Amino acid sequence: MQLLKNTISNIGKLDYAIMENVQKRLDxxxxxxxxxxxxxxxxxxxxxxxxxxxxCVKNKVIFTLAADHGVTEEKxxxxxxxxxxxxVYNFLRGGAGINVxxxxxxxxxxxxxxxxxxxxxxxxxxxxxxxNGTRNFTKGPAMRRExxxxxxxxxxxxxxxxxxxxxxxxxxxxMGIGNTTASSAIIAVFTGKKIEDVTGRGxxxxxxxxxxxxxxxxKAIEVNKPDPNDALDVLxxxxxxxxxxxxGVILGAAKNRRPVFIDGFISGAGxxxxxxxxPQVKDFIIASHCSAERGHKSALELIGLNPLLDLxxxxxxxxxxVLAMNLGESSIKILNEMATFSDAGVSESNL
Amino acid sequence: MQLLKNTISNIGKLDYAIMENVQKRLDxxxxxxxxxxxxxxxxxxxxxxxxxxxxCVKNKVIFTLAADHGVTEEKxxxxxxxxxxxxVYNFLRGGAGINVxxxxxxxxxxxxxxxxxxxxxxxxxxxxxxxNGTRNFTKGPAMRRExxxxxxxxxxxxxxxxxxxxxxxxxxxxMGIGNTTASSAIIAVFTGKKIEDVTGRGxxxxxxxxxxxxxxxxKAIEVNKPDPNDALDVLxxxxxxxxxxxxGVILGAAKNRRPVFIDGFISGAGxxxxxxxxPQVKDFIIASHCSAERGHKSALELIGLNPLLDLxxxxxxxxxxVLAMNLGESSIKILNEMATFSDAGVSESNL
Numbered sequence: 001m002q003l004l005k006n007t008i009s010n011i012g013k014l015d016y017a018i019m020e021n022v023q024k025r026l027d028x029x030x031x032x033x034x035x036x037x038x039x040x041x042x043x044x045x046x047x048x049x050x051x052x053x054x055x056c057v058k059n060k061v062i063f064t065l066a067a068d069h070g071v072t073e074e075k076x077x078x079x080x081x082x083x084x085x086x087x088v089y090n091f092l093r094g095g096a097g098i099n100v101x102x103x104x105x106x107x108x109x110x111x112x113x114x115x116x117x118x119x120x121x122x123x124x125x126x127x128x129x130x131x132n133g134t135r136n137f138t139k140g141p142a143m144r145r146e147x148x149x150x151x152x153x154x155x156x157x158x159x160x161x162x163x164x165x166x167x168x169x170x171x172x173x174x175m176g177i178g179n180t181t182a183s184s185a186i187i188a189v190f191t192g193k194k195i196e197d198v199t200g201r202g203x204x205x206x207x208x209x210x211x212x213x214x215x216x217x218x219k220a221i222e223v224n225k226p227d228p229n230d231a232l233d234v235l236x237x238x239x240x241x242x243x244x245x246x247x248g249v250i251l252g253a254a255k256n257r258r259p260v261f262i263d264g265f266i267s268g269a270g271x272x273x274x275x276x277x278x279p280q281v282k283d284f285i286i287a288s289h290c291s292a293e294r295g296h297k298s299a300l301e302l303i304g305l306n307p308l309l310d311l312x313x314x315x316x317x318x319x320x321x322v323l324a325m326n327l328g329e330s331s332i333k334i335l336n337e338m339a340t341f342s343d344a345g346v347s348e349s350n351l
Numbered sequence: 352m353q354l355l356k357n358t359i360s361n362i363g364k365l366d367y368a369i370m371e372n373v374q375k376r377l378d379x380x381x382x383x384x385x386x387x388x389x390x391x392x393x394x395x396x397x398x399x400x401x402x403x404x405x406x407c408v409k410n411k412v413i414f415t416l417a418a419d420h421g422v423t424e425e426k427x428x429x430x431x432x433x434x435x436x437x438x439v440y441n442f443l444r445g446g447a448g449i450n451v452x453x454x455x456x457x458x459x460x461x462x463x464x465x466x467x468x469x470x471x472x473x474x475x476x477x478x479x480x481x482x483n484g485t486r487n488f489t490k491g492p493a494m495r496r497e498x499x500x501x502x503x504x505x506x507x508x509x510x511x512x513x514x515x516x517x518x519x520x521x522x523x524x525x526m527g528i529g530n531t532t533a534s535s536a537i538i539a540v541f542t543g544k545k546i547e548d549v550t551g552r553g554x555x556x557x558x559x560x561x562x563x564x565x566x567x568x569x570k571a572i573e574v575n576k577p578d579p580n581d582a583l584d585v586l587x588x589x590x591x592x593x594x595x596x597x598x599g600v601i602l603g604a605a606k607n608r609r610p611v612f613i614d615g616f617i618s619g620a621g622x623x624x625x626x627x628x629x630p631q632v633k634d635f636i637i638a639s640h641c642s643a644e645r646g647h648k649s650a651l652e653l654i655g656l657n658p659l660l661d662l663x664x665x666x667x668x669x670x671x672x673v674l675a676m677n678l679g680e681s682s683i684k685i686l687n688e689m690a691t692f693s694d695a696g697v698s699e700s701n702l
Binding site for chain 2: 029030031032033034035036037038039078079080082083086087089090093095096097100101103104202203204205206209292308309310311312313314315319323326327329330333334337338339343344345346347348349350351
């Protein structure tokens with residue numbers, strides 16, 4: 001608990017003085033005022049987070065956290081739960097979506113077993129398994145409160161372990177069959193919206209399974225009565241280890257003034273946990289994209305985030321985060337490499 | 352006129368057989384069906400255009416066409432018209448937005464003087480000047496009909512000249528003080544919408560200039576009476592050389608089965624010209640982004656295009672195109688590099 005408390009109390013504010021200087025530079029670049037829209041906002045935001053007028057975006061690190069969910073017993077997914085396990089091996093061999101997209105932008109992918117059911121063999125991943133998947137939360141809490149804290153603190157540690165190796169921007173990602181069920185439950189609790197309105201078809205379930213998924217979430221909330229004013233209560237009762245881990249990655253990145261590009265639906269649930277624990281962390285988050293999964297938009301709205309991309313993605317793993325990181329890099333290149341009006345001898349606006 | 356006619360009559364159709372094969376491969380990759388959303392559609396689209404199940408996206412070429420507009424006499428812009436000239440030099444020195452963003456994705460930028468007012472010195476650009484800017488179209492046609500044809504044929508030639516050097520995907524871009532005025536006029540004529548609804552603030556004009564800009568476009572249309580059923584009439588009366596050139600780049604790319612990523616507002620007007628001349632060209636166009644400039648959405652809707660990005664951009668030059676090309680590259684990497692379920696030993700959906 002001490003690490004979590006210390007981390008939260010060491011999250012600072014954006015550096016508005018630096019942001020003002022960056023705005024001045026942006027306004028002097030050879031383009032109409034503000035004409036690079038969200039790229040300009042992003043450059044300024046990254047400068048405010050990093051307290052650097054010329055932020056570096058070279059070292060991009062994605063944390064892809066894998067865990068299992070006891071609620072898969074209730075048949076809420078189109079895929080057997082073994083897929084979590086199998087996909088970790090796919091990550092390690094470089095065959096998954098996140099590997100391909102991360103390679104394109106030269107991002108490092110850190111694969112973490114934070115709660116996969118069963119022992120993973122081989123190397124190339126971090127073994128921070130808290131338990132062999134969560135318990136079935138239709139029958140009681142998904143995890144103990146101490147495990148919820150441990151999952152968040154694991155996320156914080158993950159960031160801090162990587163920093164000496166070079167981390168300029170951070171991305172979050174997930175893998176876990178059943179984790180849209182947990183995320184919808186979390187989002188329903190915090191937003192107060194109807195479960196139907198924040199529950200989607202995850203991996204692509206049919207009508208019958210979708211109806212069951214909604215009923216399962218309803219039951220989980222009735223059985224556990226998670227307290228929306230206590231994020232650790234929500235995480236422990238209807239969450240997942242990777243969701244807690246993502247909350248931790250967000251808090252750890254913020255404490256270390258690293259911009260954190262959150263991925264889609266599962267990362268949105270993690271960001272809700274993080275921002276309910278530490279509202280000031282919001283300033284360090286970039287919403288990479290709006291997921292196709294129903295409920296993501298509501299989660300981002302509650303946090304107050306406006307996503308950069310809207311490409312109908314719903315894969316997770318960090319794939320959306322890595323696409324948005326590329327825009328982050330574009331924004332910094334604009335800031336650092338474009339000529340100013342005086343450099344270029346271009347006339348300024350008459351107005 | 353012969354080149355234009357030949358080009359149009361040699362624009363083919365998407366290769367639906369190839370697209371079906373690509374869809375099968377996408378459906379076998381280790382991800383839930385369709386979960387990479389628009390990236391999957393894009394990969395399939397690029398395959399259908401190139402008739403290649405594993406399209407290459409290595410050689411990216413942006414054509415940035417510069418020209419002046421006689422209508423700047425009417426004080427429709429925030430910047431003096433000399434800026435067109437000055438910005439070409441900025442392009443040649445690598446200091447503009449398009450240079451910086453193209454460098455990030457290793458795209459070649461071809462700078463073309465297709466109608467800049469005054470002689471440009473130095474090298475590093477293509478001199479295909481048709482005239483020293485268009486005429487003030489509040490007083491008669493912007494250009495002769497033969498010049499309109501010549502501008503389009505110049506665009507076609509530009510593509511064909513680059514193909515031997517390697518062109519996998521094409522992007523369009525523009526530079527020309529006054530060209531949002533011409534583009535709004537074109538979009539108003541084709542969409543039949545009110546001028547106010549398709550006219551924005553371009554480089555960032557104030558209320559008084561904005562009011563004047565609308566009045567100027569109204570007058571141009573009244574004076575010239577462009578015929579919406581005759582795209583060459585519209586281009587010659589209220590268009591611009593770079594707009595015709597962009598239409599030509601689009602037609603030339605399509606004829607050579609190269610995907611063409613169109614940029615924002617000005618490229619949207621060029622795409623309207625191209626698609627009114629040859630409706631089948633639409634299948635070869637990717638709408639890179641929705642510009643912040645009012646009227647762009649209407650233009651894309653009329654063509655039937657759904658933009659990939661929405662980042663509040665309104666710089667032009669090809670900056671939005673180059674950002675979207677990067678997504679094109681992502682989509683092809685997904686298609687070519689991800690493991691299939693059987694490669695990876697991952698269980699498939701139960702459904």
